[in-house]
Amino acid sequence: MNFQAITERFKNMMQQKAKGLSNASQPPESFPFYHQIRQLSQEPWTYEDPELQDMAMSVLPLEKLFEEATKRENDGNGLWGYQDYLIQSLLSWFKHEFFSWVNSPKCESCQSDTHLIGASRPNAEESFQGCNNVEVYQCNTCSHQQRFPRYNKVRPLLHSRKGRCGEWACCFTFLCRALGSRARWVWNAEDHVWTEVYSFKQNRWVHVDSCEESFDQPLIYEQGWGKKMSYCIGFSIDSVRDVSSRYIRNPENGNPRNRCPEYVIEHVIRSLNEEFRSPLTADDRSKLLDEDKREKEELLSYRKQEDVTSALPARQTGSDDWKRVRGEGGK
Ligand SMILES: [Zn+2]
Numbered sequence: 097m098n099f100q101a102i103t104e105r106f107k108n109m110m111q112q113k114a115k116g117l118s119n120a121s122q123p124p125e126s127f128p129f130y131h132q133i134r135q136l137s138q139e140p141w142t143y144e145d146p147e148l149q150d151m152a153m154s155v156l157p158l159e160k161l162f163e164e165a166t167k168r169e170n171d172g173n174g175l176w177g178y179q180d181y182l183i184q185s186l187l188s189w190f191k192h193e194f195f196s197w198v199n200s201p202k203c204e205s206c207q208s209d210t211h212l213i214g215a216s217r218p219n220a221e222e223s224f225q226g227c228n229n230v231e232v233y234q235c236n237t238c239s240h241q242q243r244f245p246r247y248n249k250v251r252p253l254l255h256s257r258k259g260r261c262g263e264w265a266c267c268f269t270f271l272c273r274a275l276g277s278r279a280r281w282v283w284n285a286e287d288h289v290w291t292e293v294y295s296f297k298q299n300r301w302v303h304v305d306s307c308e309e310s311f312d313q314p315l316i317y318e319q320g321w322g323k324k325m326s327y328c329i330g331f332s333i334d335s336v337r338d339v340s341s342r343y344i345r346n347p348e349n350g351n352p353r354n355r356c357p358e359y360v361i362e363h364v365i366r367s368l369n370e371e372f373r374s375p376l377t378a379d380d381r382s383k384l385l386d387e388d389k390r391e392k393e394e395l396l397s398y399r400k401q402e403d404v405t406s407a408l409p410a411r412q413t414g415s416d417d418w419k420r421v422r423g424e425g426g427k
Pocket residue numbers: 203204205206207208235236237238239240
């Protein structure tokens with residue numbers, strides 16, 4: 097090999113490496129992130145349980161929500177449809193009347209403030225209810241110790257009605273499904289989760305964050321909270337998508353996407369969509385493919401846009417210390 101050829105070969109190698117393709121021959125299954133995405137994709141399927149959806153009907157104040165949606169539609173500018181207004185009404189009720197945010201729970205004995213003293217394994221009952229970890233708090237006044245089990249399953253959350261972003265997004269996304277909307281549970285690698293609802297009026301997936309009562313404000317994290325992000329992946333029962341560019345408009349300021357080469361993510365998302373859609377009719381599958389194309393164009397268009405700095409709110413939920421630790425304390 098002459099010098100020119102070997103130089104060319106080395107340059108190519110470096111380019112491939114920079115693109116994260118140096119291991120292109122490595123099977124996607126050999127990356128832990130592949131399996132993590134597959135596991136995360138199971139979340140929306142848990143919302144399809146008919147018994148849970150019946151429970152939702154008994155919990156939701158249907159009359160109030162539908163009345164509120166009608167009012168919003170009458171006052172609206174025609175940009176959104178009734179379905180969108182119903183989700184907005186749900187969002188408001190969910191945040192202000194149904195669910196509550198817990199930084200540290202009040203003492204169950206004397207109602208004083210508590211502080212975190214450690215973690216514990218879930219007991220049998222907590223495990224059965226889908227609890228993965230338990231935080232242990234001690235009362236600042238009477239020293240009473242109590243457990244705060246973190247649930248990531250709908251059933252216990254419909255009863256406890258409290259938690260942080262994980263609990264909020266799980267329960268809220270489920271309720272959107274129960275009200276008949278197509279809904280995605282969106283997972284972010286930097287420990288946040290939220291919802292996307294498909295707007296039939298606008299023919300696109302719309303960002304919804306129940307913790308923040310935020311509707312169609314996808315830049316709230318990057319530009320409002322100053323959050324650094326790498327991956328945002330949306331999961332529904334018929335549409336899995338890497339939606340990162342909807343939320344991360346300025347990737348240079350975000351966190352690096354270094355969990356695996358990009359072809360691994362493309363592969364796992366493509367195969368999940370094929371699996372999830374295989375029971376559907378050819379007609380439905382073809383509609384979803386059209387939708388994929390539209391969304392792909394939408395997501396690509398954000399790459400070309402300039403940084404849109406508008407006045408987005410700082411994070412509302414969570415204590416100041418907690419937000420700072422998570423890098424969500426605003427710019
Ligand atoms: Zn106490």
